[in-house]
Every structure is written in structure tokens, then in C-alpha cells.
Amino acid sequence: MSHPTPERAYGRDEIVETQVLILGGGLAGLAAGSLLGDRATVLEAEPRPGGLVRTERVGAYWFDHVIHLLYFSHPSVEERIRGMLGETLRPCPPVAWVETAAGTTRFPVQLHLAGLQPEARAACLTDFAEAARADRADAADYAELLLNAFGRTLCDLFFFPYNAKLWRRPLNELSASGFHWNLTRPGLAEVERGADPARPVTAPYNARGWYPRPSGPGRRGMEVLSEALAGRVADLRLRHTVEHIDPERRLVRARTPEGPVLFHYTRECLSTLPLPTTVERCGSAPADLVAACRELPRNRVRSVALAVRGPRPEGTGHWRYYTRADVPFTRLVFMTEFDPAMAPADGWGVLAEVVERSGEPAVSDAELTARVLRGVRAVGLLDEGEVVESRVFHADPGYVVFTPAAQAVTERALGFLAERGLTALGRYGSWTYSSMSQVMESAFAWAEGLVGAPAARPPAAPAPAAP
Template identity: 25%
Template sequence: MNREEIIILGAGLAGLSAAYHLKSGYALFEKDSEIGGMARSIHKDGYIFDYDGHLLHFRNKYTFNLASELLNGNLAPHKRNSWVYSKGIFTRYPFQANFYGLPNPVVKDCLMGLIKARLLNISPANSSGNFENWIMKTFGEGIANHFMLPYNRKFWTIEPKELTCEWLDGFVPVPELEDTVTGAISDNTKPYGYNSRFWYPVKGGISELAKGFSERIRNIHVSKKAVTIDQHRKEVVFEDATIKKFKNMITTMPLPELSNLLVDMPLDIRHAFSMLRWTSIFVLNIGVKSDNLAEKHWVYYPEENVIFYRIGFPTSFSMDVAPERKISIYAEIAYSDTKKIDKNEAASKAISDLRRCGIISDESSVEICLPMDIKYGYALYDSNRKHAVGVIKDYLEKFGIYTIGRYGSWRYMSMEDVILEGKKIAEQIKG
């Protein structure tokens, strides 16, 4: 077989995994000068900042074994220690199982709402409706109003009733009523949800994973941006004017970008691309002088008066990511077409909110603040997404083009998910 019958676009984890599992017969092209895509780390002034918090969660033995091999033992397990900050205090995550310490009227609201919801809805809430309905039916009004609705508005930047439940897939834990009562009257440390344990490289940040792939695969070409894809002629043109023919293509670039590269598309396909919506994430990677190592891994902020929806402490995953007597923090701010932000103002508000919330002692302790603007953060799961993505995928597959990965499948996917999708498509193409 011609070595380059399969062209892979994008050396993020999906593209790298496809190449790794194909073993031969492909060429992989990446537009940037380095590989890793979203799962990359930046070295600056002795700090190692990931693009944003990037922790490994494994639901699948295969990916755990693969990541362990790729990282060659450079992987440590952690028991999640995450929190919610609201009404001026920290409560354990997930909020729906932990009201202990909140003011009594809030605890009462949450418990009564939950009990009423459970009495009214004997069977679990149907996830075919909108997300707000699911929240109300599953958790009741108290939990909805004190956490679920404000947090999800802030995170998704649109009303939860505009979202479907297609993305849920265990991302929002639903504790038993008895567990929630325990968490209302005592400090409940029982773990919930898919991310109650996670893994992270001991050294080097998350980019070590992509590095592990790249050491095992060949034929990767960086600084090679695809600028036109002629699906009819099965040709791709790169920025440097080189042209490659393909039998099959695996593309991992974001769908809205892909739509600009394809030629002569029928109107209904153009329309499907135009239906896609997303949120962007403005991340501040912050280095702080501190003698106290943060113990918390990450904290959710549902209230509107704090600009970030979540912060995390990479130095609590790995001591290697900051110089001695310094810690690092990432603060995540969501924005979109419907919720715009001024990035300079957002950065200074985030620093002052960190001080106001007691995370840093004063602004002068911040010695570095590196903003990362992630244009395509999360695909928005509105009522058009599923149909639009289906139409696009079906159209492209007629030309032997497979669009995969978090932004190629336009889905809420973890690193593990995209690695598995890369494997699946490689096996499908190889037959």
C-alpha cells in the first residue's frame, strides 16, 4: 500500500492515536510547530502550564494500560479533593451530595426540593428532554437554584433549557437520597462520579502523553497547515502549496474550520455547518509566590459575582510544574457570542476575585499570568447539534473522509475518549 494513502490532519491526541493504531500507510500533518493540540504544556519561567487543567480519567482498562506504557511509569494516581465555593464558604464537590456547612435555610431548600422531586418522579428523570427539566426532576428546586442553574449558565453561557441532555453520560453524578442526607448533616467524603480518581504525569505536564505517542509513531509533519480539501478530487492543499492525494482522510480539526476548507458543498451541508455553536474558554495560568502548597485540586464557583467558573491548582497534581515555594493556579472564564468578555478586564477581575475569595493573599504575590484563549472550548449541545453533525459526517464519509476527535466529532470528549476514537477509526479503515 502507498505509505500516504491515509492522511491524518491534526496531531492532537485523536490524530496521534489514529496514527499509532494504524501503524503504517498514513502521513500525519499538524498546522502548529509542535504536537499535542489541546493536551499541550508551555514551559515559562520555571513553570509548566497546561493549556488548561488536563487530568487523566480512565473508564477503560485499555487506555489506562496504553497511557501507562506511553508515559513509561511517569504517571501518579490522585484521589480527587474538589470543592464548591458559594455563600462565602467551601463545600465538597459534588454540591448535590454535600450541603454540610451551608446556611440552614439553604440546606433546607436543597433537601426539601430533592425530597419533593423524588416523590413526584418515582422513575429517574428522562434525559431526552432539556437540561433544565432534567435538573428540576432529578434534584428539585433548591439544588437547581443554589448551584445547578447558576453554575451551568456560567459554564455554558446559555440557559440550561436551551441544552439537550446528550452530553450527560455520567458527567453529573446523581447520589442516592440517603447519601445526600448524610452530606447535609455531616462532612461526607464518599467519592462520586467519573472523576473521583484521576492520574497525572509526575514530571513534565500533560504534554508528556503526546510525546509518548510521538516517540512510537513516524511520518509526523509539523508546521503543515491544510488550507483546502477538495473532497471530490481527494486532494489536500497545504499552506506551502504542496498537494497530497488521499484514499482516506482522518481529520481532527474543529468542524467550523473544516467547513472553510472544503469545496463545492451542497447547500444543506453548508447549512448543517452553520448550525454549530460553541463556547470559548479564556484561561489564566497564574504563578504565585507561596509557602503554602494548595491541598485542594480544583474549586467550582457558581456565583455570578466571581468571574471564573472554576479554578485549579496544578501544583497539587505535580510538584514538578512550579519552582520551589511557588504554586500555580488556572482560572477558567467561559464566553461566547451570547456572552462576550473584555479579556483585559477579565484578567484583572480574575486576579482581584482570587484575592477576594482568599485564594491569594495579595496581587503582588502573582509573578506570572499567562492567558490562553481557547476558541473552541465546548461544543454547545443545543437542539440542532446532533442532526447537523450526523449530516456532516454522512456527507464526508462518502468521500472517505472521517472527522473525529473532540472538535471533529463536535462532542464533549475527554482525552481518553479521543484516544479510543482514534483507535476505532484506525481499525475501521484497516478493515
């Protein structure tokens, strides 16, 4: 697809000058922009910043667009964010449960086998011990990686059915790399301790979780973090959709409700847009690379928010994973476990996450909600509650899917952008999995590098061609 020369459409006065241009006002873009002050302009297509780190109000109930807990992976990020949010950011050690055909136990299941039926528990231990003795480091695909790590029984009981629901593809078609964030392989002694019903439950997985709990009125949920970062961005422009990137002339055209605007950056351009979008918007991108990026496998997440009036269920944990095929969701998330004020005192909210292959036909939101309601009732919830409102949130891409072919395309795309002076960051910008803390860490580091480095002599803004 050819793009018109952007300067031909605008007069000189309509070119906005900035040292650093950041495309996308999600967590990565906001984190970088928050450190750069008046050096940077951040463009965000939505009316609110935050990307997927947003919280929606449904009547008197609050739901995160997709659920996030903040786990700090670097001391400097923890110091910065805790200093920014103060007492609003509260410890939130997650409690998660796994529902399997052999019983319900704590997550991660491999550390809490005591909750399973005795026969299943014994088989899991035997197979895990055999896998640990074999210690196979190499795997041809994701299914083999899981088998090598956990043994046959644990895979058949949880890892195979759950990951089949999550990735929506045969597991032997997925890469053995890229998924390690989703795996915790403990030592045999730890597994044996967790299989003993007489021992106390071990500390929760990723125990140092954090979640905002504001004390007063106003927005709740993880969007509090996005708002705090956005408040430190000197030039944040909402409703600015990137239409064209010209890295050779350092020009970006954005569509706004008032009309198109052209931006000229004199130092750097950071894109946190999904990698296929960034490549497609580059007018100089080869057609075959654009086509390959469009075909990068990914899954969308449709989260059904149910606002329930009635007594809050006990013992749910923060979320529960489901392997059974007769319910559409991979997990249920209980919002008032993160912050009791996310719902009125006489109610609670549950977020049902449904994963689908991007690009495939989907049922309507109304039909999906009906299916989720049937599933929630089937797992024993809503016996005493009344759903008073519902809404469906969309995230596409939601999960990047790792295959050997996709890895080659991703490396080529990132190389193409780097050769043209464009930096790609963020979970979708670099087309990988990364936590919120990791996203902010990489964005802060990139911005700190710019602040500490001398500015290159900027090229002059290109003169518009005569119409």
C-alpha cells in the same frame, strides 16, 4: 466560496502519497497515527502536537493549556497508555470544591451536602427526595433536566448559577441531551449519607484519576502524554495547515512555511479538525451546510495563568468551582496540586478558566487578567503571594453547546462527510463532549480496524492538469 482545482497549482513531484491521511495532531489524531506506523501521515497546523493537550512554561512555572485529568474508561486504553508512560503516570484522585452562597463543600455538591449551612442542607434534601419520588425521565430542556434530577434548592444554589456561567445562555434554550457527562445523579440514600456531618467524606468523584509526574528535567504536565503518542507517529508534519479537502479525488492541500503541499491518500482520511472547519474545507460542501456549521453554537475558554511567588495555599483541592457573579471565572485550578514540581518550591500556579460565547467581542488579555486578579483576591487568595508573571491561553472552540437545532446540523454534517469517505473523530471533530480516554479509545479502535482490514486497491494519483 469556490476553491481552485488543487492539481493545477502543482507539479506531479509535489504530490505526497500516503495510505492514510490524518488531519489534526491532537489527541485523536496522534492516537490513531501511533498505531498505523508508516501507513499514515498526520498533519498539524501548530509547531507542537497535542491540540489542547499541551503544557506551557511561564518563567519557571508550568501550566496546562486547559486542565485535564486522565480517567480511563476502557481497560485496553489504560493498558496501552500506562505501558507507554510507565512510572511517569501517577495516580491523582481529584479533590474539588464548590463555593456557594450557602457554604463551601466538596464536589459533587449533591454527594456532599454536609458542607452546606443547615437550613440549605435540609431544603436540598427535601427537594431532592421530592424529585426522586417524581422520577421524571423526560425533560424539554436543560433547565428542566436539572430540576428533575436535583430539585429546586440544589438548582438555585449551584446548578443554575454555575451552568449559566459555563454555557453563557439561558438554560431553557439548551437541549436536554448532550450534557449527561456533566451530571451525576446519585440515589437518595447516597445523598442522605453525604448530608450527615458525622459521616466521613466519601471517596472523591472520579477517584481513579491519573496525571504525569516526570522524575527528571524537561516538559511537565499533560503534554507528556501528547509527546509520548507523537513519538510513535512515523510521519508527523507540523506547521501544516489544511486549506482544501477534495474527497472525490482523495486530495488535501496544506499550507506550510515553505509553501503549499498536496497530499494524496490511497485508503482513508481521518479528520480531527473541528467539524465546521472540516466541512468548510471540503470544496464540494453545499453552501447552506457550510453556513449552518459556521453558526454551530460553541463557547471559547480563556485561561489566565498566574505564576505566584509565596507560600502555597492549603486546602484548595485540585480545583474550585465558583457560582458567584462578581468573579469572572468558573473555576480556579491549582497546578501544584497535580504535580508539586509545576512551580518553584517558593511558589505556586493558578489557572483561572473564563468562559465566553465564541464570536462575541472580548476584552483584551490585559483587561481580562486584571479582572481575574481582582476576582482571585476577592475569593481570599493572594493575601501572602506576589504574582510574578501571567499569560492568557485561548481555546476556541472550548465547549460545544448542545441545542436541538445544533444536533440536526451536526448529524447532517457528519452524514455528508461519511458519504464521501471522510471519518470525523475527536471531541471537536465529531462535535460532542468526550473525555481524553474516550477520544483515544475511538481513535485506537478506528486505527485497529484499518490495520486488521485488507487494503482496498488504491486509485491512481490524479495527474496534474496542464497549466
